[in-house]
Amino acid sequence: METKENYLPSLITETPMQGRQLAIMLARKSVAAIQADSDIRKKLRPDYAEDTQQLIASAQVIATEFQTIAAANNYWK
Amino acid sequence: METKENYLPSLITETPMQGRQLAIMLARKSVAAIQADSDIRKKLRPDYAEDTQQLIASAQVIATEFQTIAAANNYWK
Amino acid sequence: METKENYLPSLITETPMQGRQLAIMLARKSVAAIQADSDIRKKLRPDYAEDTQQLIASAQVIATEFQTIAAANNYWK
Amino acid sequence: METKENYLPSLITETPMQGRQLAIMLARKSVAAIQADSDIRKKLRPDYAEDTQQLIASAQVIATEFQTIAAANNYWK
Amino acid sequence: METKENYLPSLITETPMQGRQLAIMLARKSVAAIQADSDIRKKLRPDYAEDTQQLIASAQVIATEFQTIAAANNYWK
Amino acid sequence: METKENYLPSLITETPMQGRQLAIMLARKSVAAIQADSDIRKKLRPDYAEDTQQLIASAQVIATEFQTIAAANNYWK
Numbered sequence: 001m002e003t004k005e006n007y008l009p010s011l012i013t014e015t016p017m018q019g020r021q022l023a024i025m026l027a028r029k030s031v032a033a034i035q036a037d038s039d040i041r042k043k044l045r046p047d048y049a050e051d052t053q054q055l056i057a058s059a060q061v062i063a064t065e066f067q068t069i070a071a072a073n074n075y076w077k
Numbered sequence: 078m079e080t081k082e083n084y085l086p087s088l089i090t091e092t093p094m095q096g097r098q099l100a101i102m103l104a105r106k107s108v109a110a111i112q113a114d115s116d117i118r119k120k121l122r123p124d125y126a127e128d129t130q131q132l133i134a135s136a137q138v139i140a141t142e143f144q145t146i147a148a149a150n151n152y153w154k
Numbered sequence: 155m156e157t158k159e160n161y162l163p164s165l166i167t168e169t170p171m172q173g174r175q176l177a178i179m180l181a182r183k184s185v186a187a188i189q190a191d192s193d194i195r196k197k198l199r200p201d202y203a204e205d206t207q208q209l210i211a212s213a214q215v216i217a218t219e220f221q222t223i224a225a226a227n228n229y230w231k
Numbered sequence: 232m233e234t235k236e237n238y239l240p241s242l243i244t245e246t247p248m249q250g251r252q253l254a255i256m257l258a259r260k261s262v263a264a265i266q267a268d269s270d271i272r273k274k275l276r277p278d279y280a281e282d283t284q285q286l287i288a289s290a291q292v293i294a295t296e297f298q299t300i301a302a303a304n305n306y307w308k
Numbered sequence: 309m310e311t312k313e314n315y316l317p318s319l320i321t322e323t324p325m326q327g328r329q330l331a332i333m334l335a336r337k338s339v340a341a342i343q344a345d346s347d348i349r350k351k352l353r354p355d356y357a358e359d360t361q362q363l364i365a366s367a368q369v370i371a372t373e374f375q376t377i378a379a380a381n382n383y384w385k
Numbered sequence: 386m387e388t389k390e391n392y393l394p395s396l397i398t399e400t401p402m403q404g405r406q407l408a409i410m411l412a413r414k415s416v417a418a419i420q421a422d423s424d425i426r427k428k429l430r431p432d433y434a435e436d437t438q439q440l441i442a443s444a445q446v447i448a449t450e451f452q453t454i455a456a457a458n459n460y461w462k
Binding site for chain 5: 029044053061
C-alpha cells in the first residue's frame with residue numbers, strides 16, 4: 001500500500017522556509033501512506049478543512065516533522 | 078495551496094520572548110497552510126477560542142514549536 | 155492579539171522546581187496568547203478544572219515545556 | 232494556585248526505576264498544579280481510572296516526563 | 309501477546325525515504341503488538357482509513373518514529 | 386498505589402528489537418501505575434483492543450518511549 005515514490009531524497013533544505021514546506025509535505029505524505037487512494041483523500045478534505053480540532057492536530061504533526069528537519073539542518077545556522 | 082510568503086527567514090531570535098512569539102506565529106501558519114482561506118479561518122475562530130480542549134491542544138503545538146526554536150537559539154545562553 | 159508583556163526574560167532558573175513553575179506559566183501564557191481576554195479565560199475555567207481528559211492534556215503541555223526548560227538548564231547539573 | 236511545595240529538588244535519580252517513579256510523580260503534580268483541590272482530584276479519579284483513553288493519554292505524559300529525566304541522568308549509563 | 313518476529317534488526321537505513329518507510333512500518337507494528345490478531349486489524353481498517361482525525365493521529369505517530377530514525381542516521385548527512 | 390516491582394533495571398538492550406519490546410512494556414507499566422488493579426485492566430481490554438483511535442494513541446506512547454530507549458542505546462550503532 002506504500003507509495004513507491006521517493007518524495008524524500010534529503011532532509012537538507014537551503015532555508016528554514018523550505019524546511020517548513022518539507023514538514024508540511026511529509027505530514028501529508030504520511031496520510032497518503034495510510035490512505036493511498038487520492039480520490040478518497042480529496043473526498044475527505046471537508047471533514048478536516050473546517051474542523052479546528054483537526055487543523056490544530058495537523059499543526060502538531062507539522063511541528064514534530066519540522067523539529068526533525070530543523071535539527072537535520074543544524075537550524076540553518 | 079501553500080502560501081508562497083516567506084514567513085520564516087530564520088529561527089534565530091534575540092530573546093526568549095521573541096522565540097515564544099515566533100512559535101505562536103509558526104503554529105498559526107501551519108493552520109493557514111492547511112486552510113489557506115483567511116475568511117474561513119476568521120469564521121472558524123469561535124469554534125476554538127472558547128473551547129478549552131482546543132486551547133490546550135494549541136498550547137501543545139506552541140510548546141513543540143518553541144522546543145525547536147529554543148534549541149536553535151541554544152536556549153539564548 | 156499577542157500580549158506585549160515580556161513574561162519570558164530567560165529560560166534559566168536556579169532550581170528544577172522553578173523550572174517546573176516556569177513550564178506551568180508558559181503553558182498558561184500560550185492559552186492567553188490565543189484567548190487574550192482574561193475574563194473569558196476565567197469563565198472557561200470550570201470547563202477544564204474538573205475534566206480529567208483536559209487536566210491530562212494540560213499535563214502533556216507542561217511536560218513538553220519542561221523538557222525544553224530542563225535542557226536549557228542542562229538539567230541543573 | 233501553585234503548590235509552594237518543592238517536590239522536585241533534583242532530576243537526578245540513582246536508578247532508571249526511580250526515574251520512572253519520578254516521571255509518574257511529575258505527571259501527577261502537573262494535574263495538581265492546575266486543580267489544586269485534592270478533594271476534587273480524589274472525586275475525579277473514577278473519571279479516568281477505568282477510561283482506557285485517559286489511561287493511555289496519562290501514559291503519554293509519563294513517557295514525555297521520563298524522556299526528560301532519562302536525558303538528565305545520561306540514561307543511567 | 310508480543311510478536312516474536314524481529315522486524316527491527318537495525319535503525320540504520322541507506323536513505324531518508326527508507327527511513328520514512330521504516331517509521332511507517334514501526335507505527336503499524338506497535339498497533340500489532342497491542343492487537344495481535346491480524347484478522348481483527350483488517351476488520352478495523354474501515355474505522356480509521358476514512359476518518360481524518362485518526363489519519364492525522366497516525367501521521368503524528370509516524371512523525372515521532374521518523375524523528376528517532378532520522379537522529380539514528382545522523383539525518384543521512 | 387505505585388507498583389514496587391523494579392521492572393526497569395536498565396534502559397540498555399542488546400538489539401533494537403529488544404528496545405522496541407522494552408518500549409511496549411514501559412507503556413503498559415505506565416497504565417498499571419495509574420490503574421494498579423490487574424483485574425480491572427483485564428476487564429478494560431475490550432475498550433481499546435478494537436478501538437483504532439486508542440490503538441493509534443497507544444502507538445504514540447510506544448513511539449515516545451522508544452525514542453528515549455533508542456537515544457539511551459546510541460541507536461545501537
